[in-house]
Amino acid sequence: MNExxxxxxxxxxxxxIPLEYLPGGKDEYYQRNKQSTxxxxxWRNLRSEEIERLVKNDNxxxxxxxxxxxxxxxxxxxxxxxxxxxxxxxxxxxVIIQHHDLRMPCGISNSLIISCDIGDDVAxxxxxYLAHYIIGDxxxxxxxxxxxxxxxxxxxxxxxxxxxxxxxxxxxxxxxxTGCRQVLPFDGMIPADAxxxxxxxxxKSLQARLKEITQAGMDHRRGxxxxxxxxxxxxxxxxxxxxxxxxxxxxxxxNKLKNxxxxxxxxxxTQIGEGVELVNGIIGYGCHIFYGCKAVxxxxxxxxxxxxxxxxxxxxxxxxxxISCCEVLNNLIFPAHEQHHNNSFLVASVVMGQSNIAAGxxxxxxHNSRANDNEIQAxxxxxxxxxTSLKHSSxxxxxxxxxxxxxxxxxxxPLPFSLLNNNVSKYRLEVMPAFWWMYNMYAxxxxxxxxxxxxxxxxxxxxxxxxxxxxxxxxEIIHARRLLEIWTARASLRNGGKPDEKTGEDELAGLGKExxxxxxxxxxxxxxxxxxxxxxxxxxxxxxxxxxYHAYEEMLHYYAMKNLLEYMRTNPxxxxxxxxxxxxxxxxxxxxxxxxQIMKERDLDQLRxxxxxxxxxxxxxxxxxxxxxxxxYPLEKQKHAxxxxxxxxxxxxxTVSDWLAALDRAVRIQEYVNEQVYHTRKKDYENPFRQATFxxxxxxxxxxxxxxxxxxxxQVRRETTEFxxxxxxxxxxx
Numbered sequence: 001m002n003e004x005x006x007x008x009x010x011x012x013x014x015x016x017i018p019l020e021y022l023p024g025g026k027d028e029y030y031q032r033n034k035q036s037t038x039x040x041x042x043w044r045n046l047r048s049e050e051i052e053r054l055v056k057n058d059n060x061x062x063x064x065x066x067x068x069x070x071x072x073x074x075x076x077x078x079x080x081x082x083x084x085x086x087x088x089x090x091x092x093x094x095v096i097i098q099h100h101d102l103r104m105p106c107g108i109s110n111s112l113i114i115s116c117d118i119g120d121d122v123a124x125x126x127x128x129y130l131a132h133y134i135i136g137d138x139x140x141x142x143x144x145x146x147x148x149x150x151x152x153x154x155x156x157x158x159x160x161x162x163x164x165x166x167x168x169x170x171x172x173x174x175x176x177x178t179g180c181r182q183v184l185p186f187d188g189m190i191p192a193d194a195x196x197x198x199x200x201x202x203x204k205s206l207q208a209r210l211k212e213i214t215q216a217g218m219d220h221r222r223g224x225x226x227x228x229x230x231x232x233x234x235x236x237x238x239x240x241x242x243x244x245x246x247x248x249x250x251x252x253x254x255n256k257l258k259n260x261x262x263x264x265x266x267x268x269x270t271q272i273g274e275g276v277e278l279v280n281g282i283i284g285y286g287c288h289i290f291y292g293c294k295a296v297x298x299x300x301x302x303x304x305x306x307x308x309x310x311x312x313x314x315x316x317x318x319x320x321x322x323i324s325c326c327e328v329l330n331n332l333i334f335p336a337h338e339q340h341h342n343n344s345f346l347v348a349s350v351v352m353g354q355s356n357i358a359a360g361x362x363x364x365x366x367h368n369s370r371a372n373d374n375e376i377q378a379x380x381x382x383x384x385x386x387x388t389s390l391k392h393s394s395x396x397x398x399x400x401x402x403x404x405x406x407x408x409x410x411x412x413x414p415l416p417f418s419l420l421n422n423n424v425s426k427y428r429l430e431v432m433p434a435f436w437w438m439y440n441m442y443a444x445x446x447x448x449x450x451x452x453x454x455x456x457x458x459x460x461x462x463x464x465x466x467x468x469x470x471x472x473x474x475x476e477i478i479h480a481r482r483l484l485e486i487w488t489a490r491a492s493l494r495n496g497g498k499p500d501e502k503t504g505e506d507e508l509a510g511l512g513k514e515x516x517x518x519x520x521x522x523x524x525x526x527x528x529x530x531x532x533x534x535x536x537x538x539x540x541x542x543x544x545x546x547x548x549y550h551a552y553e554e555m556l557h558y559y560a561m562k563n564l565l566e567y568m569r570t571n572p573x574x575x576x577x578x579x580x581x582x583x584x585x586x587x588x589x590x591x592x593x594x595x596x597q598i599m600k601e602r603d604l605d606q607l608r609x610x611x612x613x614x615x616x617x618x619x620x621x622x623x624x625x626x627x628x629x630x631x632x633y634p635l636e637k638q639k640h641a642x643x644x645x646x647x648x649x650x651x652x653x654x655t656v657s658d659w660l661a662a663l664d665r666a667v668r669i670q671e672y673v674n675e676q677v678y679h680t681r682k683k684d685y686e687n688p689f690r691q692a693t694f695x696x697x698x699x700x701x702x703x704x705x706x707x708x709x710x711x712x713x714x715q716v717r718r719e720t721t722e723f724x725x726x727x728x729x730x731x732x733x734x
Contacts, residue, residue, distance in 0.1 A: 012062065013085020013115040016132060017151050017223040021162045029086060031223035036088075036117045036134050043068035043088050050075040059083070077107030085115030090122070090137065097123050097138060099233045099250070104140050114148070119230070136230040136247065143236045149226035153242035155261045156282045158184030159218050170259070170280050172297050173314040174198045174332040175350045176375050184214045185282050185299050187261045188619065190462040191318045191334050191595030192626060194299070195350070196608070198332060205612030213611075217619055229264065246270065246285070254278075263287075267458050268302065284319065286456065301335060302457045308342075318353060318596065319462055320455055326357075334380065335464050335596045336451045348392060349376040352593050353464070354451055360387035379416065379476070380593060381447070381468070397480070398473045399436055399444075410535040414483060416476040417444070417555070418548075428539040431530055433480060433548030437555055441676035444468060446712050461623065463630040464596035469559035471591040471640045472598050477552045478589075478647065484528075484549045485512030487542060491526040520546045554669055556644055561666035563641035565723075566634075568730050575733050576659045580642070584653060587643030588636070599629050600636065663727050674720040682707050 017028045046054070051064050053075040061067050061083040072091040095106050104123035111124055114131035124130070124141045131148035135141070152161040158170045171182040174194060181198040183189075197210050226240075229247025234240065237254040246264030251257070253274035260278055263285045264270035270283060273290035281295055284302035289295070293306040294313075301319035306312060311327045318335035325342035334353030339346065341359030348364045357363065361384045364376050374393040381399030384390065389406040397416040405422030407429075413420060419435035436444040451466040465472075486505055489512035493499070503511075515523060523546040530540035542548070567583070568574050574582075590601035607625055610616045616625065642654075649658050684690060685707045694700040707713065 009062075013066075013087075013131075016085075016115060021151075021222045023221070028223065031221070032117065032132075032134065032225050035225055035227060038088075039070045039090055039120075041071050043070060046075075054078055061087075074107075077105070079107070079109040081108050081111045081113060083113050087113050087115065088117045090118055091120035093121060095121060097121060097140060099140055102140065102142075102233070102235070104142060117225075133226045133228065136228050136232060138231050139228055140233045140235065142234070144234060144240070145238045147226075147234070147237075147240040147243075149224070149242055151222045153224055153226065154218075154259065155187070155224075155226075155242060155244040156259050156280060157186045157214075157218055157261070159186075159215050159220060161220055161222050163222075170297065172299065172316065173330050174316060175330065175348065177330045177348050184211060185280075185297075186214050186217060186619070187263070187282055188461070188623075189282065189299055189316075190623075191301065191316060191332065192462060192597055193595070193619065193622070194316045194332055195334075195595050196604075199350075200608060203608055203612065206608050209611050209614065213618055213622075231266070232264075263302075265458075268456075285458070301462065302459075303455075319457060319464070320451070334593070335462060336454070336466075348374065349378065351376075351378045351382055352380040352398075353596050354380045354447060354466070355382040358384060358386045358388065361385075362389045364390060364392050379472075380596075381417075397476045399468070401435060401440075407534075408536065412533055414476070414533075415480045415530075415548075416473055419543075423541075428541050429530075429534045429536075430541050430543050431533065432543040433484065433545065434551035434555065435548075437551045438544075438547060440680055441673060442680040442712075445673060445677055445716065449712065449715070462596055463626060463633075465593075465598045465633075469555060469562070470598050471588070471637055472593050474556060474559050474640070474644055475589055475591055477555055478644075481549060481552050482509055483530075484542070484545055484552075485509040485516060487528050487530060488512040488515050488523060488526065488545055488549075491528045495526055516546060516549045553648060554672070556648055557662070557665060558669050558673070560641040560645040560648070561662060561669075563638050564645065565666070565726060565730065567638045568733070569726065576654075576656060580654060583639045583642035585639055585643065587647065588640055594626075597626060597630060598633065598637075603629055660731065663731055667724055667727055670720050670723045674716050677716045678707070678713055681710060681713060 015028060022028065046064055046067055046069060050073070057076070057078060058080040059078055066086045067083050068088040070091050072093060073089065074092050074094055077092055077094060093106060096103050097106055104125060106121050106123050108124045111127040112129050116130055116132065117134045119135050119137035119139060121137060122135055122139045127141050127144045127147060129146045129148060133147060133149060152164060154161065160166070160169055170185065172185050173179045173182050175181045175198050181201055183194050183197040200206055226243055228245040229249065231248045232245055234251040236252055239256045239258065241258045243257050243260045243262065245262045248266045248269040249262055249264035250269060250271045254272055254276045256277045256279065258279045260281050260283060262270055262283045265285055268286035270285065270287045275292035276289050277294050278289065279296045281298040281300065283300045284304060286303040287300050287305065289306045291307055292309040294311045295306060297314045298312050299316045301317060301321065303320050304317050305322040307322065307324040309325055310323045312323060313329045315328050315331040315333065317323060317333050318337060320335050321333060321337040322340065324340045326339055326344040328339070329347045331346055332350045334351065336354045337351060339357040344357050344359055344361045346357060346363045355378065363384060376390060376392060376394045378396045379398035382396055384402040385404045387404050388402050391407065391410050394411040396413045399417045400413050401419050403419065403421045407422050413431065415431055415433045417434050417436040419432040421430040423430050448467050486508045489508040492511065492515055528542040528545045530542050533540040564579065567579060588600050591598055592601050592604050594604060611622065616622050645662060646652060646654055651658065691700060694703065
């Protein structure tokens with residue numbers, strides 16, 4: 001409605017809840033009274049001399065009887081302010097309140113206050129329109145144009161209030177621009193919830209129940225006031241409408257904040273800075289949003305950041321993530337995502353965390369066909385290089401690293417930890433499996449430590465697997481080894497002039513395994529081609545298939561033994577025999593990354609069923625199920641590790657000699673990891689081009705230190721020593 005209307009004066013500060021939505025026997029303040037905590041001494045009416053002082057200070061009220069105060073009230077501290085409706089003011093003393101270098105006298109001046117509750121020791125100055133808010137203790141509100149709440153405020157939640165049509169409901173279109181995967185945002189939503197909702201769109205009962213659960217999870221009645229928690233500062237800002245603000249939040253210079261929940265606390269304060277415009281969103285604890293960022297229809301996980309003009313639209317950014325400068329549309333991004341550069345673009349994707357998008361990357365180029373754009377699905381550890389361009393629809397296994405290039409067609413890369421290269425001169429796609437293990441060990445091993453050390457969340461609602469090697473990535477490795485076996489066998493048959501059309505995959509895998517267990521020179525003489533990896537007719541060449549195949553096996557062994565040794569460490573009385581009895585069983589092959597939490601697919605299917613049939617009736621109960629599965633996860637991972645070791649040794653049950661051999665090999669692999677962490681980092685110190693900017697080695701050492709001083713290298717050396725010692729102790733247990 002664009003009309004400007006003339007309304008009765010008595011509506012100013014009154015009739016907040018329309019009569020048709022006011023429950024019988026309730027007044028318009030019944031919701032407000034539930035939200036607001038009265039002072040211990042209660043509120044009282046003004047005394048005549050207090051009214052006189054207020055009038056002398058150029059204050060007005062439509063009814064002085066509706067201005068209530070406490071026994072600690074100094075009327076001299078209120079100047080040139082207009083009051084309408086019921087306004088209740090807490091303790092007001094002649095003291096100074098300070099935040100950083102800003103010092104403000106407690107009191108109210110040059111403001112318009114409409115039907116608000118104001119806490120103790122608050123400074124409100126130059127607030128031109130403050131309506132229907134409950135202001136916490138020790139707040140500073142300074143230089144604000146407009147700050148008010150409507151009777152139908154939803155504070156960013158995707159619910160409807162009484163009498164509202166379905167068309168006004170706020171959905172977030174995740175993973176796809178068409179809206180086919182839309183979800184309803186709510187305060188407390190985590191990436192697991194969003195993925196559960198957005199991914200399984202074919203589960204109609206699940207979809208219906210999640211909508212019902214979300215709507216039922218919040219009061220649909222009208223009349224809630226906006227709130228600010230204790231110790232909040234809002235200054236030099238233009239418009240705040242229907243915003244719920246948590247304690248210790250700091251807002252400075254914002255242009256527009258509308259329909260938001262801003263979570264904040266003393267231990268995890270959220271900050272919003274200059275030029276920011278945020279509409280229809282949920283902001284997690286400990287977030288920072290600065291310098292001209294724009295976000296519409298979004299959720300920001302705890303301890304995530306938007307900086308330097310970033311644009312986030314129809315997207316969920318998971319915990320511990322940072323986006324700067326770039327444009328991000330219609331995405332579901334799991335925790336620990338980094339995207340720092342002005343000209344990068346990410347659209348219509350699910351990125352499963354621990355990811356990094358480089359400058360110039362265009363992930364999901366728009367309108368590359370006559371149909372609506374589709375999606376990109378990237379496993380955790382996704383890392384496209386500088387100026388990388390990708391097309392929908394594409395899928396990537398975990399920890400795929402893409403070299404710089406304009407990839408001309410859709411991709412499906414099932415080989416984890418691989419390096420992808422668009423070789424234009426030879427007109428082929430090149431994929432090097434296990435690249436991280438062979439050539440980038442420092443970054444690979446550091447990843448788990450880095451993400452865990454940066455996780456500063458107080459309340460870890462979203463459970464996250466930060467270990468690089470976990471059941472999800474391990475199953476990808478096992479699948480990748482089978483593909484390499486099949487592709488190597490076909491290469492051998494082609495090389496010998498024999499057709500392979502009638503050869504079954506199991507037979508091919510057996511032949512390939514035999515070849516890959518033999519002479520590396522034989523494999524190097526073959527042209528091993530990947531299949532169905534790119535939607536073109538050009539070749540997809542597998543680089544160094546022999547080394548990649550065996551590197552994958554070392555990775556499997558490394559994962560298995562790390563988890564089995566952890567079992568022995570946490571069970572000091574365990575022996576190999578008792579461990580085998582506890583952990584033996586068929587290997588669980590199907591795992592799901594649910595927002596960062598790894599779980600068995602059948603557990604997720606049971607969860608979906610329990611939601612669909614009404615067994616789980618609320619998001620609280622759903623989150624409790626997540627918690628239960630997370631508690632079981634360490635043992636489930638150890639069972640999977642045992643089965644993986646059995647897979648390596650080609651048996652259903654390990655023998656003592658297998659175990660002793662595995663212990664010896666584990667030490668050798670840990671020594672290799674230690675050595676490669678050092679050498680892959682040493683290249684950076686010995687590179688003559690990196691040395692070129694320094695006058696001499698003394699300057700270089702002063703600027704970046706020496707490799708032997710590198711804290712992570714020192715840490716890995718210490719862990720390797722401890723690993724050897726632990727293996728010796730476990731060997732003696734028998």
